[in-house]
Amino acid sequence: MACCFISRVDGLMDSENASNPKAFYASAANAAEKINEFVAKGQFIRVVSHLDADGLTAASIMAKSLYRLDALFRIRIEKQLDEDLVEELVAEGVSPIIFNDLGSGDLDLLKRRLSSNDIVVLDHHQPLGDTFPTLTQVNPHYHGFNGAQEISGSGVAYTVAKELNASNADLASLAVVGALGDSQDRNPKRELRSLNQTIVADGVEAGCLSVENDLTFYGRETRPVHKALAYTTNPFLPGLSGEEDKCLGFLVNLGIKLQNGGRWRAVNDLNADEKQKIFSEIAKLLSSKRLPDTVALRLIGAVYTLIQEDRGTYLRDAREYASLLNACGRMDKAGLGVSIGFGDRERALEEVQDVFTAYKKTLAEYMNWITTTPNVIDEHKNIYLVNGRGTINENMLGTITTILISSNILAKDKPLIALTSAENDMLKISGRATSTNIEKKLNLGTIFQEASAEFGGTGGGHDAAAGAQLHQKFADEFVQRIDQLVGSSLNEKE
Numbered sequence: 001m002a003c004c005f006i007s008r009v010d011g012l013m014d015s016e017n018a019s020n021p022k023a024f025y026a027s028a029a030n031a032a033e034k035i036n037e038f039v040a041k042g043q044f045i046r047v048v049s050h051l052d053a054d055g056l057t058a059a060s061i062m063a064k065s066l067y068r069l070d071a072l073f074r075i076r077i078e079k080q081l082d083e084d085l086v087e088e089l090v091a092e093g094v095s096p097i098i099f100n101d102l103g104s105g106d107l108d109l110l111k112r113r114l115s116s117n118d119i120v121v122l123d124h125h126q127p128l129g130d131t132f133p134t135l136t137q138v139n140p141h142y143h144g145f146n147g148a149q150e151i152s153g154s155g156v157a158y159t160v161a162k163e164l165n166a167s168n169a170d171l172a173s174l175a176v177v178g179a180l181g182d183s184q185d186r187n188p189k190r191e192l193r194s195l196n197q198t199i200v201a202d203g204v205e206a207g208c209l210s211v212e213n214d215l216t217f218y219g220r221e222t223r224p225v226h227k228a229l230a231y232t233t234n235p236f237l238p239g240l241s242g243e244e245d246k247c248l249g250f251l252v253n254l255g256i257k258l259q260n261g262g263r264w265r266a267v268n269d270l271n272a273d274e275k276q277k278i279f280s281e282i283a284k285l286l287s288s289k290r291l292p293d294t295v296a297l298r299l300i301g302a303v304y305t306l307i308q309e310d311r312g313t314y315l316r317d318a319r320e321y322a323s324l325l326n327a328c329g330r331m332d333k334a335g336l337g338v339s340i341g342f343g344d345r346e347r348a349l350e351e352v353q354d355v356f357t358a359y360k361k362t363l364a365e366y367m368n369w370i371t372t373t374p375n376v377i378d379e380h381k382n383i384y385l386v387n388g389r390g391t392i393n394e395n396m397l398g399t400i401t402t403i404l405i406s407s408n409i410l411a412k413d414k415p416l417i418a419l420t421s422a423e424n425d426m427l428k429i430s431g432r433a434t435s436t437n438i439e440k441k442l443n444l445g446t447i448f449q450e451a452s453a454e455f456g457g458t459g460g461g462h463d464a465a466a467g468a469q470l471h472q473k474f475a476d477e478f479v480q481r482i483d484q485l486v487g488s489s490l491n492e493k494e
Protein backbone atom coordinates (compact mmCIF):
# COMPACT_ATOMS: atom_id res chain seq x y z
CA MET A 1 0.00 0.00 0.00
CA ALA A 2 1.59 3.25 -1.08
CA CYS A 3 -1.02 5.45 0.59
CA CYS A 4 1.31 6.94 3.17
CA PHE A 5 4.01 8.08 0.83
CA ILE A 6 2.22 10.06 -1.80
CA SER A 7 2.67 13.81 -1.85
CA ARG A 8 -0.40 15.44 -0.38
CA VAL A 9 -0.08 18.91 -1.81
CA ASP A 10 0.37 19.99 -5.38
CA GLY A 11 3.92 21.03 -5.83
CA LEU A 12 5.06 19.45 -2.57
CA MET A 13 8.42 17.90 -3.19
CA ASP A 14 9.43 14.70 -1.57
CA SER A 15 12.32 15.34 0.81
CA GLU A 16 14.46 12.93 -1.17
CA ASN A 17 14.21 15.19 -4.22
CA ALA A 18 16.91 17.77 -4.79
CA SER A 19 16.67 20.53 -2.25
CA ASN A 20 16.41 24.11 -3.40
CA PRO A 21 17.82 26.51 -0.78
CA LYS A 22 17.38 29.52 -3.07
CA ALA A 23 13.66 28.91 -3.34
CA PHE A 24 13.41 28.36 0.43
CA TYR A 25 15.16 31.67 1.20
CA ALA A 26 13.09 33.44 -1.45
CA SER A 27 9.93 32.24 0.29
CA ALA A 28 11.30 33.59 3.60
CA ALA A 29 12.04 36.95 1.96
CA ASN A 30 8.51 37.01 0.59
CA ALA A 31 7.06 36.37 4.07
CA ALA A 32 9.28 39.13 5.51
CA GLU A 33 7.96 41.52 2.88
CA LYS A 34 4.40 40.62 3.86
CA ILE A 35 5.15 41.23 7.56
CA ASN A 36 6.76 44.57 6.70
CA GLU A 37 3.56 45.52 4.85
CA PHE A 38 1.44 44.72 7.96
CA VAL A 39 3.73 46.90 10.06
CA ALA A 40 3.79 49.74 7.53
CA LYS A 41 -0.03 49.77 7.50
CA GLY A 42 -0.08 49.87 11.32
CA GLN A 43 -2.07 46.61 11.43
CA PHE A 44 -2.46 44.67 14.65
CA ILE A 45 -0.66 41.34 14.16
CA ARG A 46 -1.71 38.21 16.00
CA VAL A 47 1.03 35.63 16.48
CA VAL A 48 0.06 32.05 17.29
CA SER A 49 2.76 29.58 18.21
CA HIS A 50 3.12 26.01 19.44
CA LEU A 51 3.76 25.22 23.10
CA ASP A 52 6.84 23.04 22.81
CA ALA A 53 10.42 24.35 23.02
CA ASP A 54 10.56 24.90 19.27
CA GLY A 55 7.26 26.79 19.26
CA LEU A 56 8.22 28.91 22.26
CA THR A 57 11.57 29.90 20.76
CA ALA A 58 9.79 30.64 17.46
CA ALA A 59 7.39 32.89 19.42
CA SER A 60 10.30 34.67 21.14
CA ILE A 61 12.09 35.19 17.83
CA MET A 62 8.96 36.60 16.23
CA ALA A 63 8.16 38.75 19.29
CA LYS A 64 11.65 40.24 19.34
CA SER A 65 11.65 40.92 15.58
CA LEU A 66 8.23 42.57 15.68
CA TYR A 67 9.18 44.57 18.78
CA ARG A 68 12.27 45.83 16.97
CA LEU A 69 10.00 46.96 14.13
CA ASP A 70 7.74 48.82 16.59
CA ALA A 71 4.89 46.61 15.42
CA LEU A 72 1.57 46.17 17.23
CA PHE A 73 1.28 42.51 18.09
CA ARG A 74 0.09 39.91 20.56
CA ILE A 75 1.39 36.38 21.08
CA ARG A 76 -0.66 33.36 22.01
CA ILE A 77 0.69 29.89 22.63
CA GLU A 78 -1.43 26.85 21.79
CA LYS A 79 -0.98 23.12 22.01
CA GLN A 80 -2.60 22.59 18.62
CA LEU A 81 -4.38 24.29 15.78
CA ASP A 82 -7.95 23.04 15.84
CA GLU A 83 -11.55 24.15 15.14
CA ASP A 84 -11.94 25.70 18.64
CA LEU A 85 -8.85 27.84 18.28
CA VAL A 86 -9.81 28.88 14.77
CA GLU A 87 -13.31 29.88 15.96
CA GLU A 88 -11.73 32.07 18.64
CA LEU A 89 -9.50 33.69 16.04
CA VAL A 90 -12.51 34.26 13.77
CA ALA A 91 -14.41 35.86 16.66
CA GLU A 92 -11.52 38.26 17.29
CA GLY A 93 -12.07 39.79 13.84
CA VAL A 94 -10.04 40.30 10.73
CA SER A 95 -6.36 41.12 11.11
CA PRO A 96 -3.13 39.46 9.98
CA ILE A 97 -2.15 36.26 11.78
CA ILE A 98 1.33 34.70 11.84
CA PHE A 99 1.35 31.00 12.73
CA ASN A 100 4.67 29.61 13.97
CA ASP A 101 5.53 25.91 14.25
CA LEU A 102 1.96 24.99 13.34
CA GLY A 103 -0.44 25.62 10.46
CA SER A 104 0.98 23.71 7.49
CA GLY A 105 -0.81 20.51 8.50
CA ASP A 106 -4.17 22.30 8.63
CA LEU A 107 -4.30 24.37 5.46
CA ASP A 108 -7.87 23.35 4.65
CA LEU A 109 -9.08 24.54 8.05
CA LEU A 110 -7.29 27.87 7.59
CA LYS A 111 -8.70 28.22 4.09
CA ARG A 112 -12.26 27.42 5.21
CA ARG A 113 -12.42 29.72 8.26
CA LEU A 114 -9.66 32.30 8.09
CA SER A 115 -9.08 33.11 4.44
CA SER A 116 -10.45 36.66 4.85
CA ASN A 117 -7.37 37.34 6.99
CA ASP A 118 -3.84 37.72 5.73
CA ILE A 119 -2.23 34.52 7.01
CA VAL A 120 1.50 33.86 7.32
CA VAL A 121 2.44 30.27 8.18
CA LEU A 122 6.06 29.68 9.24
CA ASP A 123 6.21 25.97 9.85
CA HIS A 124 8.21 22.79 9.32
CA HIS A 125 5.50 20.17 9.72
CA GLN A 126 4.42 18.16 6.69
CA PRO A 127 1.98 20.28 4.71
CA LEU A 128 -1.52 19.01 4.07
CA GLY A 129 -4.26 20.72 2.12
CA ASP A 130 -4.64 23.48 -0.45
CA THR A 131 -3.06 26.87 -0.35
CA PHE A 132 -5.22 29.99 -0.87
CA PRO A 133 -4.63 33.56 -2.11
CA THR A 134 -4.30 35.26 1.31
CA LEU A 135 -1.82 32.65 2.55
CA THR A 136 1.94 33.25 2.64
CA GLN A 137 3.74 30.12 3.69
CA VAL A 138 7.34 29.22 4.45
CA ASN A 139 7.89 25.49 4.84
CA PRO A 140 11.08 23.55 4.00
CA HIS A 141 9.10 20.56 2.70
CA TYR A 142 8.06 22.58 -0.37
CA HIS A 143 11.72 23.02 -1.28
CA GLY A 144 13.04 19.50 -0.89
CA PHE A 145 14.16 19.77 2.75
CA ASN A 146 13.06 17.47 5.54
CA GLY A 147 11.44 19.57 8.25
CA ALA A 148 12.16 16.90 10.84
CA GLN A 149 15.93 17.27 10.56
CA GLU A 150 17.05 20.14 8.39
CA ILE A 151 15.25 23.09 9.98
CA SER A 152 12.75 23.54 12.80
CA GLY A 153 9.80 25.89 13.32
CA SER A 154 12.01 28.35 15.19
CA GLY A 155 14.57 28.01 12.39
CA VAL A 156 11.93 29.04 9.86
CA ALA A 157 10.88 31.96 12.10
CA TYR A 158 14.55 32.94 12.43
CA THR A 159 15.11 32.79 8.66
CA VAL A 160 12.22 35.21 8.17
CA ALA A 161 13.48 37.39 11.06
CA LYS A 162 16.84 37.66 9.35
CA GLU A 163 15.14 38.73 6.14
CA LEU A 164 13.34 41.41 8.17
CA ASN A 165 16.66 42.73 9.44
CA ALA A 166 20.14 41.23 9.23
CA SER A 167 20.75 42.38 12.82
CA ASN A 168 18.25 39.76 13.98
CA ALA A 169 21.15 37.30 13.54
CA ASP A 170 21.56 37.55 17.33
CA LEU A 171 18.38 35.43 17.56
CA ALA A 172 20.12 32.48 15.88
CA SER A 173 20.94 30.85 19.22
CA LEU A 174 17.21 30.68 20.04
CA ALA A 175 16.60 28.83 16.77
CA VAL A 176 19.37 26.40 17.75
CA VAL A 177 17.60 25.80 21.08
CA GLY A 178 14.35 25.16 19.17
CA ALA A 179 15.97 22.74 16.72
CA LEU A 180 17.52 20.76 19.58
CA GLY A 181 14.18 20.84 21.41
CA ASP A 182 12.71 19.11 18.35
CA SER A 183 15.61 16.55 18.41
CA GLN A 184 16.89 17.63 15.00
CA ASP A 185 20.34 16.35 16.03
CA ARG A 186 19.34 12.70 15.59
CA ASN A 187 22.58 11.58 13.99
CA PRO A 188 25.68 9.88 15.40
CA LYS A 189 27.57 13.16 15.80
CA ARG A 190 24.56 14.87 17.34
CA GLU A 191 25.05 17.81 15.01
CA LEU A 192 22.64 20.25 13.48
CA ARG A 193 23.00 19.99 9.72
CA SER A 194 21.79 21.49 6.47
CA LEU A 195 19.69 24.67 6.93
CA ASN A 196 20.20 24.35 10.69
CA GLN A 197 23.95 24.48 10.16
CA THR A 198 23.60 27.85 8.42
CA ILE A 199 21.77 29.14 11.50
CA VAL A 200 24.50 27.78 13.77
CA ALA A 201 27.10 29.62 11.67
CA ASP A 202 25.09 32.86 12.01
CA GLY A 203 24.99 32.42 15.79
CA VAL A 204 28.74 31.88 15.97
CA GLU A 205 29.36 34.92 13.78
CA ALA A 206 26.98 37.04 15.85
CA GLY A 207 28.97 36.09 18.97
CA CYS A 208 26.10 34.40 20.78
CA LEU A 209 26.95 30.75 20.17
CA SER A 210 29.89 28.38 20.34
CA VAL A 211 30.07 24.81 19.05
CA GLU A 212 32.49 22.20 20.34
CA ASN A 213 32.89 18.49 20.09
CA ASP A 214 32.65 17.33 23.66
CA LEU A 215 31.06 14.91 26.09
CA THR A 216 27.32 15.20 25.63
CA PHE A 217 26.35 14.09 29.13
CA TYR A 218 22.92 15.43 29.91
CA GLY A 219 23.02 18.55 32.10
CA ARG A 220 26.59 19.54 31.35
CA GLU A 221 26.21 23.06 32.75
CA THR A 222 24.15 22.47 35.86
CA ARG A 223 24.40 18.89 37.10
CA PRO A 224 27.13 17.36 39.26
CA VAL A 225 29.27 15.18 36.97
CA HIS A 226 28.13 11.87 38.51
CA LYS A 227 24.48 12.85 38.07
CA ALA A 228 25.06 13.95 34.48
CA LEU A 229 26.71 10.60 33.80
CA ALA A 230 23.87 8.67 35.45
CA TYR A 231 21.31 10.65 33.41
CA THR A 232 23.00 9.65 30.17
CA THR A 233 20.92 6.88 28.64
CA ASN A 234 21.72 7.39 24.98
CA PRO A 235 23.92 5.41 24.56
CA PHE A 236 22.94 3.19 27.45
CA LEU A 237 25.97 2.60 29.70
CA PRO A 238 25.56 -0.72 31.51
CA GLY A 239 26.25 -0.31 35.22
CA LEU A 240 26.25 3.50 34.99
CA SER A 241 23.06 4.73 33.28
CA GLY A 242 20.47 5.42 35.94
CA GLU A 243 22.89 4.49 38.76
CA GLU A 244 24.01 7.66 40.53
CA ASP A 245 25.89 5.87 43.34
CA LYS A 246 27.82 3.70 40.92
CA CYS A 247 28.69 6.75 38.80
CA LEU A 248 29.98 8.48 41.91
CA GLY A 249 32.17 5.47 42.73
CA PHE A 250 33.36 5.20 39.13
CA LEU A 251 34.52 8.84 39.08
CA VAL A 252 36.09 8.71 42.54
CA ASN A 253 38.08 5.60 41.48
CA LEU A 254 39.32 7.55 38.48
CA GLY A 255 40.59 10.28 40.80
CA ILE A 256 38.22 12.92 39.43
CA LYS A 257 37.72 15.75 41.90
CA LEU A 258 33.95 16.03 42.20
CA GLN A 259 33.65 19.16 44.31
CA ASN A 260 35.35 22.49 44.30
CA GLY A 261 35.09 24.67 47.41
CA GLY A 262 32.05 22.69 48.59
CA ARG A 263 30.29 23.09 45.22
CA TRP A 264 29.66 20.15 42.90
CA ARG A 265 31.57 20.43 39.66
CA ALA A 266 29.64 20.10 36.38
CA VAL A 267 30.95 18.57 33.14
CA ASN A 268 31.83 22.04 31.86
CA ASP A 269 34.11 22.52 34.90
CA LEU A 270 36.28 19.52 33.94
CA ASN A 271 39.51 20.04 32.05
CA ALA A 272 40.40 18.20 28.83
CA ASP A 273 42.54 15.58 30.63
CA GLU A 274 39.77 14.75 33.08
CA LYS A 275 37.24 14.40 30.25
CA GLN A 276 39.65 12.21 28.30
CA LYS A 277 40.18 10.00 31.35
CA ILE A 278 36.43 9.55 31.86
CA PHE A 279 35.86 8.82 28.19
CA SER A 280 38.68 6.23 27.99
CA GLU A 281 37.44 4.45 31.10
CA ILE A 282 33.88 4.28 29.78
CA ALA A 283 35.21 2.98 26.44
CA LYS A 284 37.09 0.24 28.35
CA LEU A 285 33.97 -0.61 30.34
CA LEU A 286 31.87 -0.91 27.18
CA SER A 287 34.44 -3.05 25.41
CA SER A 288 34.58 -5.36 28.47
CA LYS A 289 30.83 -5.81 27.89
CA ARG A 290 31.63 -6.68 24.25
CA LEU A 291 29.97 -3.54 22.93
CA PRO A 292 31.47 -2.05 19.73
CA ASP A 293 33.72 1.06 19.89
CA THR A 294 31.06 3.06 18.09
CA VAL A 295 28.89 3.01 21.22
CA ALA A 296 31.44 4.98 23.28
CA LEU A 297 31.92 7.41 20.39
CA ARG A 298 28.29 8.34 20.69
CA LEU A 299 29.19 10.04 23.98
CA ILE A 300 31.07 12.64 22.00
CA GLY A 301 29.08 15.04 19.94
CA ALA A 302 28.33 18.62 19.10
CA VAL A 303 27.70 20.79 22.14
CA TYR A 304 26.02 24.14 21.54
CA THR A 305 26.74 26.83 24.12
CA LEU A 306 24.96 30.18 24.42
CA ILE A 307 28.07 32.05 25.40
CA GLN A 308 26.30 35.23 26.51
CA GLU A 309 24.41 33.36 29.22
CA ASP A 310 25.94 32.91 32.67
CA ARG A 311 27.93 29.74 33.30
CA GLY A 312 26.19 27.15 35.41
CA THR A 313 22.68 28.24 34.38
CA TYR A 314 20.09 26.25 32.45
CA LEU A 315 20.32 28.76 29.62
CA ARG A 316 23.96 28.21 28.71
CA ASP A 317 23.74 24.73 27.19
CA ALA A 318 21.26 24.76 24.32
CA ARG A 319 19.90 21.28 25.12
CA GLU A 320 19.25 22.18 28.75
CA TYR A 321 17.63 25.45 27.65
CA ALA A 322 15.31 23.46 25.39
CA SER A 323 14.33 21.14 28.27
CA LEU A 324 13.59 24.17 30.41
CA LEU A 325 11.30 25.65 27.77
CA ASN A 326 9.62 22.34 27.19
CA ALA A 327 8.89 22.27 30.92
CA CYS A 328 7.30 25.73 30.71
CA GLY A 329 5.05 24.69 27.84
CA ARG A 330 3.98 21.44 29.47
CA MET A 331 3.41 22.93 32.94
CA ASP A 332 1.06 25.71 31.79
CA LYS A 333 3.78 28.37 31.95
CA ALA A 334 4.20 29.03 28.25
CA GLY A 335 4.23 32.83 28.77
CA LEU A 336 7.20 32.47 31.10
CA GLY A 337 9.05 30.48 28.43
CA VAL A 338 8.44 33.15 25.80
CA SER A 339 9.64 35.92 28.12
CA ILE A 340 12.82 34.03 28.94
CA GLY A 341 13.49 33.75 25.18
CA PHE A 342 12.63 37.43 24.83
CA GLY A 343 15.37 38.24 27.33
CA ASP A 344 13.72 38.40 30.78
CA ARG A 345 16.05 37.27 33.56
CA GLU A 346 16.25 37.51 37.37
CA ARG A 347 12.73 36.81 38.73
CA ALA A 348 11.74 34.96 35.56
CA LEU A 349 14.81 32.77 35.87
CA GLU A 350 14.03 31.95 39.50
CA GLU A 351 10.44 31.09 38.66
CA VAL A 352 11.42 28.92 35.74
CA GLN A 353 13.74 26.83 37.91
CA ASP A 354 10.82 25.93 40.17
CA VAL A 355 8.75 25.01 37.12
CA PHE A 356 11.59 22.80 35.88
CA THR A 357 11.91 21.00 39.22
CA ALA A 358 8.17 20.29 39.35
CA TYR A 359 8.23 19.12 35.72
CA LYS A 360 11.09 16.67 36.26
CA LYS A 361 9.35 15.29 39.34
CA THR A 362 6.16 14.70 37.34
CA LEU A 363 8.07 13.04 34.50
CA ALA A 364 9.88 10.73 36.95
CA GLU A 365 6.53 9.75 38.52
CA TYR A 366 5.04 8.92 35.12
CA MET A 367 8.11 6.93 34.06
CA ASN A 368 8.00 5.01 37.32
CA TRP A 369 4.30 4.27 36.83
CA ILE A 370 4.81 3.11 33.23
CA THR A 371 7.75 0.86 34.00
CA THR A 372 6.35 -0.72 37.18
CA THR A 373 2.62 -1.10 36.45
CA PRO A 374 1.66 -4.28 34.59
CA ASN A 375 -0.01 -3.95 31.19
CA VAL A 376 0.61 -0.24 30.68
CA ILE A 377 2.92 -1.15 27.79
CA ASP A 378 1.29 -3.50 25.34
CA GLU A 379 2.98 -5.08 22.33
CA HIS A 380 0.90 -5.18 19.15
CA LYS A 381 1.88 -6.75 15.85
CA ASN A 382 3.71 -3.69 14.51
CA ILE A 383 3.69 -1.15 17.34
CA TYR A 384 4.14 -0.77 21.08
CA LEU A 385 1.23 0.88 22.82
CA VAL A 386 1.29 2.80 26.10
CA ASN A 387 -2.13 3.43 27.58
CA GLY A 388 -1.91 6.45 29.86
CA ARG A 389 -5.66 7.06 30.12
CA GLY A 390 -6.66 8.30 33.56
CA THR A 391 -3.05 8.92 34.58
CA ILE A 392 -0.87 10.85 32.13
CA ASN A 393 -1.64 14.53 31.56
CA GLU A 394 -2.18 15.16 27.85
CA ASN A 395 0.42 17.95 27.82
CA MET A 396 3.10 15.56 29.07
CA LEU A 397 2.31 12.68 26.74
CA GLY A 398 4.63 13.74 23.90
CA THR A 399 7.61 14.15 26.22
CA ILE A 400 6.98 10.81 27.92
CA THR A 401 6.76 9.13 24.51
CA THR A 402 10.07 10.72 23.47
CA ILE A 403 11.79 9.55 26.67
CA LEU A 404 10.45 6.02 26.25
CA ILE A 405 11.53 5.67 22.63
CA SER A 406 15.05 6.84 23.42
CA SER A 407 15.41 4.59 26.46
CA ASN A 408 16.41 0.96 26.17
CA ILE A 409 13.11 -0.27 27.58
CA LEU A 410 11.64 -1.29 24.21
CA ALA A 411 13.07 -3.17 21.24
CA LYS A 412 14.05 -0.94 18.30
CA ASP A 413 11.99 -2.63 15.61
CA LYS A 414 8.59 -1.07 16.37
CA PRO A 415 7.44 2.52 16.84
CA LEU A 416 5.75 3.55 20.06
CA ILE A 417 2.22 4.90 20.21
CA ALA A 418 0.97 6.39 23.46
CA LEU A 419 -2.48 7.66 24.27
CA THR A 420 -4.27 9.43 27.06
CA SER A 421 -7.55 11.15 27.75
CA ALA A 422 -7.93 14.82 26.90
CA GLU A 423 -10.64 17.44 27.56
CA ASN A 424 -14.17 17.01 26.12
CA ASP A 425 -14.03 13.23 25.73
CA MET A 426 -11.14 13.49 23.38
CA LEU A 427 -8.07 11.34 23.11
CA LYS A 428 -4.52 12.63 22.72
CA ILE A 429 -2.15 10.32 20.88
CA SER A 430 1.61 10.62 20.42
CA GLY A 431 3.76 8.47 18.18
CA ARG A 432 7.54 8.15 18.03
CA ALA A 433 9.57 6.03 15.62
CA THR A 434 13.03 4.54 16.17
CA SER A 435 15.99 5.24 13.88
CA THR A 436 15.61 1.67 12.58
CA ASN A 437 12.04 2.52 11.52
CA ILE A 438 13.15 5.77 9.89
CA GLU A 439 15.86 3.95 7.93
CA LYS A 440 13.02 1.85 6.55
CA LYS A 441 11.25 5.07 5.53
CA LEU A 442 8.43 4.82 8.04
CA ASN A 443 6.63 8.17 8.19
CA LEU A 444 4.45 8.47 11.29
CA GLY A 445 3.41 12.02 10.32
CA THR A 446 1.57 10.93 7.17
CA ILE A 447 0.20 7.82 8.90
CA PHE A 448 -1.21 9.94 11.73
CA GLN A 449 -2.64 12.45 9.23
CA GLU A 450 -4.39 9.71 7.33
CA ALA A 451 -5.66 7.62 10.25
CA SER A 452 -6.93 10.57 12.30
CA ALA A 453 -8.82 11.96 9.31
CA GLU A 454 -10.60 8.60 8.94
CA PHE A 455 -11.99 9.04 12.47
CA GLY A 456 -12.85 12.73 12.23
CA GLY A 457 -9.77 13.82 14.20
CA THR A 458 -6.68 15.87 13.44
CA GLY A 459 -3.17 14.55 13.30
CA GLY A 460 0.20 14.93 11.67
CA GLY A 461 3.79 15.80 12.40
CA HIS A 462 7.09 14.39 11.17
CA ASP A 463 8.46 11.01 10.14
CA ALA A 464 9.82 10.27 13.63
CA ALA A 465 7.35 12.19 15.80
CA ALA A 466 3.64 12.61 15.25
CA GLY A 467 0.55 13.44 17.25
CA ALA A 468 -3.23 13.30 16.90
CA GLN A 469 -6.47 14.23 18.64
CA LEU A 470 -9.77 12.44 18.15
CA HIS A 471 -12.89 11.34 20.03
CA GLN A 472 -12.07 8.70 22.59
CA LYS A 473 -14.76 6.32 21.37
CA PHE A 474 -12.47 5.58 18.41
CA ALA A 475 -9.47 4.64 20.57
CA ASP A 476 -9.34 0.91 19.76
CA GLU A 477 -10.11 1.31 16.06
CA PHE A 478 -7.54 4.07 15.71
CA VAL A 479 -4.81 1.98 17.34
CA GLN A 480 -5.70 -0.95 15.06
CA ARG A 481 -5.54 1.30 12.03
CA ILE A 482 -2.14 2.71 13.04
CA ASP A 483 -0.88 -0.83 13.65
CA GLN A 484 -2.06 -1.78 10.17
CA LEU A 485 -0.61 1.28 8.42
CA VAL A 486 2.74 0.91 10.20
CA GLY A 487 2.78 -2.79 9.28
CA SER A 488 2.08 -2.19 5.61
CA SER A 489 4.68 0.57 5.43
CA LEU A 490 7.44 -1.43 7.15
CA ASN A 491 6.68 -4.65 5.29
CA GLU A 492 6.44 -2.86 1.98
CA LYS A 493 10.04 -1.73 2.43
CA GLU A 494 11.45 -5.19 3.16
Ligand code: C5P
Nearest residue numbers: 105398430458459460461465466467468
Ligand atom coordinates in the same frame (compact mmCIF):
# COMPACT_ATOMS: atom_id res chain seq x y z
O1 C5P B 1 2.11 16.14 20.69
P1 C5P B 1 3.33 15.43 20.23
O2 C5P B 1 4.60 15.89 20.92
O3 C5P B 1 3.23 13.94 20.26
O4 C5P B 1 3.48 15.79 18.69
C1 C5P B 1 4.50 15.28 17.89
C2 C5P B 1 4.63 16.13 16.63
O5 C5P B 1 3.43 16.03 15.87
C3 C5P B 1 4.83 17.61 16.95
O6 C5P B 1 5.75 18.13 16.03
C4 C5P B 1 3.45 18.19 16.72
O7 C5P B 1 3.50 19.52 16.32
C5 C5P B 1 2.90 17.31 15.61
N1 C5P B 1 1.42 17.24 15.64
C6 C5P B 1 0.70 17.62 14.51
N2 C5P B 1 -0.67 17.59 14.50
C7 C5P B 1 -1.35 17.16 15.60
C8 C5P B 1 -0.63 16.76 16.75
C9 C5P B 1 0.77 16.83 16.74
O8 C5P B 1 1.30 18.03 13.50
N3 C5P B 1 -2.68 17.12 15.56
Ligand code: ZN
Nearest residue numbers: 054101153182
Ligand atom coordinates in the same frame (compact mmCIF):
# COMPACT_ATOMS: atom_id res chain seq x y z
ZN1 ZN C 1 8.62 22.20 15.80
